[in-house]
Amino acid sequence: MYSVTADNLEISYGTVKALRGVSFQVSRGEMFGLIGPDGAGKTSLFRILTTLLLADAGSATVDGFDVVKDYKEIRGRVGYMPGKFSLYQDLSVEENLEFFATLFNTTIKENYHLIKDIYRHIEPFKTRKAGALSGGMKQKLALSCALIHKPSVLFLDEPTTGVDPVSRKEFWEMLKRLKQQNITIIVSTPYMDEAIICDRIALINEGKFMQIETPQNIISAFGKKLFAVTGDNMSRLLNDVREMDIVSSAFAFGDEHHVTLRNPMLDHTDIEAGLLEKGCSNIFVKEINAGIEDCYMALSQ
Amino acid sequence: MKQFLVFVRKEFYHIFRDVRTVMILLLMPVVQIILFGFALSSEVNNVKIAIFDPSKDHATQLITERISASKYFKVVKMISDPDDVESLFKSGKANIVLLYSEKFHENLIHTGHAQIQLITDGTEPNTANAVTRYATNIIMASQKELLQSQVPSVTRPAITSEIIIIPEVKLLYNPQMKSSYNFVPGVMGLILMLICAMMTSISIVREKEVGTMEVLLVSPMRPIYIIISKAVPYFVLSFVNLTTILLLAVFVLGVPISGSLFWLIFISLIFILVALSIGLLISTLVDTQVAAMLISGMVFMMPTMVLSGMIYPVENMPWILRLISNFIPAKWYIIAVKKLMIQGLSIDSAFLELGVLFTMAMVFILISLKMFKKRLA
Numbered sequence: 001m002y003s004v005t006a007d008n009l010e011i012s013y014g015t016v017k018a019l020r021g022v023s024f025q026v027s028r029g030e031m032f033g034l035i036g037p038d039g040a041g042k043t044s045l046f047r048i049l050t051t052l053l054l055a056d057a058g059s060a061t062v063d064g065f066d067v068v069k070d071y072k073e074i075r076g077r078v079g080y081m082p083g084k085f086s087l088y089q090d091l092s093v094e095e096n097l098e099f100f101a102t103l104f105n106t107t108i109k110e111n112y113h114l115i116k117d118i119y120r121h122i123e124p125f126k127t128r129k130a131g132a133l134s135g136g137m138k139q140k141l142a143l144s145c146a147l148i149h150k151p152s153v154l155f156l157d158e159p160t161t162g163v164d165p166v167s168r169k170e171f172w173e174m175l176k177r178l179k180q181q182n183i184t185i186i187v188s189t190p191y192m193d194e195a196i197i198c199d200r201i202a203l204i205n206e207g208k209f210m211q212i213e214t215p216q217n218i219i220s221a222f223g224k225k226l227f228a229v230t231g232d233n234m235s236r237l238l239n240d241v242r243e244m245d246i247v248s249s250a251f252a253f254g255d256e257h258h259v260t261l262r263n264p265m266l267d268h269t270d271i272e273a274g275l276l277e278k279g280c281s282n283i284f285v286k287e288i289n290a291g292i293e294d295c296y297m298a299l300s301q
Numbered sequence: 302m303k304q305f306l307v308f309v310r311k312e313f314y315h316i317f318r319d320v321r322t323v324m325i326l327l328l329m330p331v332v333q334i335i336l337f338g339f340a341l342s343s344e345v346n347n348v349k350i351a352i353f354d355p356s357k358d359h360a361t362q363l364i365t366e367r368i369s370a371s372k373y374f375k376v377v378k379m380i381s382d383p384d385d386v387e388s389l390f391k392s393g394k395a396n397i398v399l400l401y402s403e404k405f406h407e408n409l410i411h412t413g414h415a416q417i418q419l420i421t422d423g424t425e426p427n428t429a430n431a432v433t434r435y436a437t438n439i440i441m442a443s444q445k446e447l448l449q450s451q452v453p454s455v456t457r458p459a460i461t462s463e464i465i466i467i468p469e470v471k472l473l474y475n476p477q478m479k480s481s482y483n484f485v486p487g488v489m490g491l492i493l494m495l496i497c498a499m500m501t502s503i504s505i506v507r508e509k510e511v512g513t514m515e516v517l518l519v520s521p522m523r524p525i526y527i528i529i530s531k532a533v534p535y536f537v538l539s540f541v542n543l544t545t546i547l548l549l550a551v552f553v554l555g556v557p558i559s560g561s562l563f564w565l566i567f568i569s570l571i572f573i574l575v576a577l578s579i580g581l582l583i584s585t586l587v588d589t590q591v592a593a594m595l596i597s598g599m600v601f602m603m604p605t606m607v608l609s610g611m612i613y614p615v616e617n618m619p620w621i622l623r624l625i626s627n628f629i630p631a632k633w634y635i636i637a638v639k640k641l642m643i644q645g646l647s648i649d650s651a652f653l654e655l656g657v658l659f660t661m662a663m664v665f666i667l668i669s670l671k672m673f674k675k676r677l678a
């Protein structure tokens with residue numbers, strides 16, 4: 001039996017279609033990533049699955065229960081961490097955790113083993129108000145609160161947004177360890193390369209799933225050589241690259257441009273030569289392996 | 302049950318950790334009672350009076366004496382020329398001027414007609430009214446005294462008794478015309494409404510606004526219990542406030558509780574329920590704390606102040622406003638409190654008010670429970 005299923009979910013707000021027919025299945029204990037930019041429909045999907053919103057069309061189940069008919073059953077079984085920090089800022093770390101434990105009819109002691117790994121990072125600050133925690137600690141507390149009742153499915157809506165890179169990495173490590181508890185995790189993120197840890201990921205854009213695959217398969221399906229280009233005056237450089245006939249696509253990625261070519265026989269020397277001809281200076285081109293984000297960009301074109 | 306208790310405890314944490322909330326909840330009733338009780342009273346003290354007395358006889362001296370002995374008046378000037386009156390008002394040296402006619406005592410004894418003119422500043426009608434009322438009362442009393450002392454020596458008692466018409470106004474329930482008798486029930490209605498409706502709606506809407514409502518809904522706790530546990534702390538605090546107000550009213554303002562304390566508290570609890578359910582209703586209608594505050598402030602507080610009869614008598618309003626005032630819970634509550642607390646009537650006389658409030662409570666609770674969403678949209 002699947003832990004979570006969705007069949008042709010659709011929802012719109014006014015004239016804006018947030019989801020246009022989304023279907024997928026997630027097995028028990030699987031970590032499933034939803035990857036897409038802001039406004040792609042990730043939060044709407046989470047809210048439908050956590051019984052907070054009614055879909056306009058389609059159906060979904062969580063733990064075998066229908067999200068509309070059996071919403072009460074689902075509400076005791078899932079853990080949900082919304083995108084916005086949703087704990088009480090004026091309550092201390094410990095009070096928050098205790099409140100959510102009681103809300104779900106359990107105690108901190110009973111399920112301490114589940115959260116120990118995460119909670120011990122913030123336990124030294126347990127008398128501090130939640131509002132005074134750093135972004136990373138807030139998310140750890142929120143995760144602890146969402147986990148305290150041993151949910152069978154954990155929904156994490158952009159848990160690492162607004163968190164520093166070190167804490168982000170830590171957070172994903174924790175999720176990886178949670179998988180061993182046989183908890184199904186559905187997690188969304190706009191940071192695509194974090195998603196490599198997931199068992200499978202769905203690339204979502206404008207309310208539609210473009211692809212559901214394992215990260216490895218998505219990357220290996222990229223099927224083209226990828227080059228990273230740097231040089232002086234990066235914004236002019238991007239225009240120059242795009243103007244070249246041999247170039248198929250070029251996108252800015254942080255401090256370099258990722259470029260693919262039309263002809264698989266061509267090489268980084270061909271890009272260099274073309275750019276020098278256009279008068280660019282300090283050019284450096286190297287072949288790299290594609291990441292999830294490259295695949296996403298290629299798919300959403 | 303444990304869920305419920307922990308939830309209520311959490312709610313108290315929210316309240317007591319926010320200084321502003323504590324101030325509003327616990328200090329405001331005290332401040333309001335004292336403000337309305339003293340500062341905003343319509344009683345007038347220390348009225349500056351100037352007197353023009355051309356006769357300077359036994360009678361005028363007696364009246365002047367009585368006036369200066371009164372705690373309401375302070376004689377600031379004896380004027381010799383009636384033309385000075387206007388300049389006195391213009392410079393603000395006097396609030397009222399009293400002018401005796403010439404040969405005052407003589408005329409009073411022989412013709413039975415002696416004239417006194419009172420001039421006040423009509424730009425403040427309420428004060429002018431109160432001041433003339435006080436002055437008239439003193440003059441009447443002096444007149445009576447004068448004539449009584451004259452009777453044995455006056456040869457024509459028949460005439461004097463004929464012209465003495467002393468209008469005696471006796472105020473029942475509030476003999477000193479203390480405005481606190483009117484304001485205490487009003488302030489009770491206002492504060493309970495404010496705390497219950499506004500604070501409850503804000504505290505529920507805050508959970509929506511910061512996103513915790515999302516997490517609460519995705520929990521096994523049923524939405525109705527979430528709502529009840531949000532309302533309970535405000536119910537308790539309203540009761541504390543009710544006690545404070547009553548204590549202040551009795552011991553600071555000297556307003557007695559003439560009727561049954563039990564029924565007074567009973568009807569207050571019903572009114573608190575009405576206010577709480579209005580708060581719940583507001584919280585189901587809006588999504589931001591600002592909106593909740595505006596709605597409870599504009600749509601409920603203003604009408605409560607203006608249309609409940611707390612400040613302006615409802616009977617003097619145009620029919621359309623009188624009609625609307627029937628839908629203001631505070632109006633019924635204030636009427637009932639006046640009956641039960643000030644007039645000391647039995648609960649039988651307040652059955653109508655009790656019934657109206659009870660019906661309102663039921664209707665609002667039903668509507669707000671019906672409107673409460675178990676999902677986000």
